[in-house]
Amino acid sequence: MLSHRTRNSDSAQAYRSLVARFPNWEEVIDAPTADVESAIAASTWPEQKAPRIQAALRWIRDEGGAISLDFLEELTPYEARFWLERIPGVGPKTSAAVLSFSRLRMRALPVDSHHHRVAQRLGLISDKLDVGPAHAVLEAMLPPDWDAQQVYDHHEVMMFLGQRICTYQSPKCRQCPLLDLCPTGQRRTGATLL
Structure with a gap:
């Protein structure tokens, strides 16, 4: 979500800032949206992305039982993408990027x-x-x-x-x-x- 219409260097900076400011994902969910927005200010449209990130984390926790995507390792790339694309705001590019760029390292092609x-x-x-x-x-x-x-x-x-x-x-x-x-x-x- 951070990388949408954002240069790679800027989205990486926004991510580093987010994890430096909030020690865990629960804190991102519970934080005032303005604080999350401030943390990801290096990305484009942080005012739109901050509430979407919080909502996505909340959805992952509620649907998966924890704020973790590790369970996706047990799925096929197709099944994992299907699960991810049920998250509001996640489409084909984001689901493929999560699977390809994360430690999951699954076979998925992001198309920017x-x-x-x-x-x-x-x-x-x-x-x-x-x-x-x-x-x-x-x-x-x-x-x-x-x-x-x-x-x-x-x-x-x-x-x-x-x-x-x-x-x-x-x-x-x-x-x-x-x-x-x-x-x-x-x-x-x-x-x-x-």
Whole structure:
């Protein structure tokens, strides 16, 4: 939730500040929302995220019996994502990020706006496919023998490519290592697909 529309460095700073200020998750739930908002001020829209985080923690405690997601280790990635997406405010990206980035290290593909844009320009998904539904489509394209680390690495590479080369406004198609495979880059540069 902290990372939504927030740079990685800022969401990491917000998380560090949150755990430094509140020694445990119960204290986050019980704290005045303004205090949580202050702790996560480095993220975008802390005034929206603070009450959502408190509500999500409350939901996890009430549904799972404790403020812990350790029990998800016993589920398949599909089952774990289904459980997480029942939490108000948690969608495909957040559920995949929790499973992939946390100590759970499960095979789940988070698709952020950068990854989504690269996939659209490569022609892997339709320009009309929103980021939410794109998770299942793109994850189904992954080699079945990839483990959680390989899926994580793939996400990082796609995100980096979208942030540095395949940018929203001025993509640097001639510098792209995937130009030979990219119909959008081919059109923009006048090059030819392999």
